[in-house]
Amino acid sequence: MSDIAFQEIELSDLSIGSPRAELALLGELLGDNSGIDMTADRLMPEDFSVPLYGRVFAVIVREASLGRSVNAITLSPYFRDDRDFEELDAQRRLSDAARDSIGDYRPTPYLDQILSLSKRRRIVAGLSRIQAEARNLEMSVDDILSEADATLSTIVDRAEGTHEVTGADALGEVIAEFGLPVVGVRCGTIGQIDDLAGPLRPGQMVIVAGRPGMAKTATAVSYAIGAARAGHGTLFVSLEMSAKELGARIGSDLCFDVAQGTGVPFEVIRDRRPSVSQTLRIREARVSFSDMPLQIVDRGGCKMATLETMIRRHKRKMAAAGRKLELVIVDYLQLLSPDQPMRSSYEAVSEISKRIKQAAKSQGVAIMALAQLSRSVEQRPDRRPQLSDLRDSGQIEQDADTVIFLYREAYYTKKEEPKRGTSEWYDWSVKYAEIERHIEFICAKRRDGAEGRGAGLFFGEFMAVRGGDYYETRGESL
Numbered sequence: 001m002s003d004i005a006f007q008e009i010e011l012s013d014l015s016i017g018s019p020r021a022e023l024a025l026l027g028e029l030l031g032d033n034s035g036i037d038m039t040a041d042r043l044m045p046e047d048f049s050v051p052l053y054g055r056v057f058a059v060i061v062r063e064a065s066l067g068r069s070v071n072a073i074t075l076s077p078y079f080r081d082d083r084d085f086e087e088l089d090a091q092r093r094l095s096d097a098a099r100d101s102i103g104d105y106r107p108t109p110y111l112d113q114i115l116s117l118s119k120r121r122r123i124v125a126g127l128s129r130i131q132a133e134a135r136n137l138e139m140s141v142d143d144i145l146s147e148a149d150a151t152l153s154t155i156v157d158r159a160e161g162t163h164e165v166t167g168a169d170a171l172g173e174v175i176a177e178f179g180l181p182v183v184g185v186r187c188g189t190i191g192q193i194d195d196l197a198g199p200l201r202p203g204q205m206v207i208v209a210g211r212p213g214m215a216k217t218a219t220a221v222s223y224a225i226g227a228a229r230a231g232h233g234t235l236f237v238s239l240e241m242s243a244k245e246l247g248a249r250i251g252s253d254l255c256f257d258v259a260q261g262t263g264v265p266f267e268v269i270r271d272r273r274p275s276v277s278q279t280l281r282i283r284e285a286r287v288s289f290s291d292m293p294l295q296i297v298d299r300g301g302c303k304m305a306t307l308e309t310m311i312r313r314h315k316r317k318m319a320a321a322g323r324k325l326e327l328v329i330v331d332y333l334q335l336l337s338p339d340q341p342m343r344s345s346y347e348a349v350s351e352i353s354k355r356i357k358q359a360a361k362s363q364g365v366a367i368m369a370l371a372q373l374s375r376s377v378e379q380r381p382d383r384r385p386q387l388s389d390l391r392d393s394g395q396i397e398q399d400a401d402t403v404i405f406l407y408r409e410a411y412y413t414k415k416e417e418p419k420r421g422t423s424e425w426y427d428w429s430v431k432y433a434e435i436e437r438h439i440e441f442i443c444a445k446r447r448d449g450a451e452g453r454g455a456g457l458f459f460g461e462f463m464a465v466r467g468g469d470y471y472e473t474r475g476e477s478l
């Protein structure tokens, strides 16, 4: 680019912004709150050229994330100490803009213009920095060019999750974290999964796979409860079960007492027939859990773009409540659909697994996706799943950071129950009683650690999964 072009950009720098479009957009949002989420998905407070309008936008988004309606009057208490608010006569301007809004949310022309001008301002700022570096004779031309390249591509794409550093700086970031608490989600109640998968870190995609009936949902619910109890913001996206069905499972899991082995059976809650004392116990469990950061979304099927929007929205919602969304659980992967129709289910699952991984990275959360395995697993004498069982499931095997298979021998043994009262039945019942609660966690892939196996327990009656150390708490061995 020539010097003249640089000068032109510098000269126009101060005029790159449209305060009128920004005010009009805020007016539209205040006039009709239904467009706030959609706008917040694309726009950030720093995209406004008038800093006060950016701050107003941030408050609007926060209020909407907390489920409150917002207008020019309810906004003003948040700006009592903001001198710009008074000096710019913002209360009146925003009220006028809201009154003049169309009402039917159509902010796209304003939004597009604000975004485009924001990009231009960032280009100007980036180029100015590169120009200063070019004048610095101590910097090599190669370094300046690669810096220019990286700066421009990040500015223009605003690639979420992009982080460019030198190798030494990356190591420096690791060293700075020495001695700090480990980042990542642990559930605390299923020790074997915590050990096998390690803390689930932002950007990781963890696949929990198994045949139907292996207690995938139960494992995910128990994990989610443990994670939320440990303070990790968790979003459970249920594409199979309704929120109420999950609520019943959560109730039974919460009431389950590991040390005593007692609780309120899931079926009692499912059928809405608890006794008085059970009702009391469920109510107490609800109260003790009411502050825990666990959000549930249930819907029948979901496109990838919708899931991404959902994650962004809940991230904002939790941030507005002073929490951090750290874990998203999706039950289950094959019920997600790509945004565009694909030629085969192999391609569709590949696309979904790639997008889940991208979403985890760009949103800075760990995503645990449950996955159904095909029947072929059961055709082997040893029905424990292996990594190759994911081969017909698109690129999951490649994209996943961690793969944990669930296996319950009891599920198959139960199906082989002989006729009651016979001697075979007696032998069978002894064997079944031994393994009834066993659940195996087979970690077949872990990008940042070793693979391995662990033994846990599935309390089917309470839909609760716990680590194998449960027996240690009772002085017994597994």
Ligand SMILES: Nc1ncnc2c1ncn2[C@@H]1O[C@H](COP(=O)(O)OP(=O)(O)OP(=O)(O)O)[C@@H](O)[C@H]1O
Pocket (backbone or CB within 6 Å): 210, 211, 212, 213, 214, 215, 216, 217, 218, 219, 267, 411, 459, 460, 461, 462
């Ligand atoms: N009262 C009970 N006692 C013991 N096991 C039970 C009881 N109720 C349900 N189960 C078992 O729990 C399992 C279902 O658990 P869950 O729904 O978590 O599994 P899943 O792997 O998610 O299954 P799916 O893929 O079919 O939804 C089944 O194997 C079922 O037999």
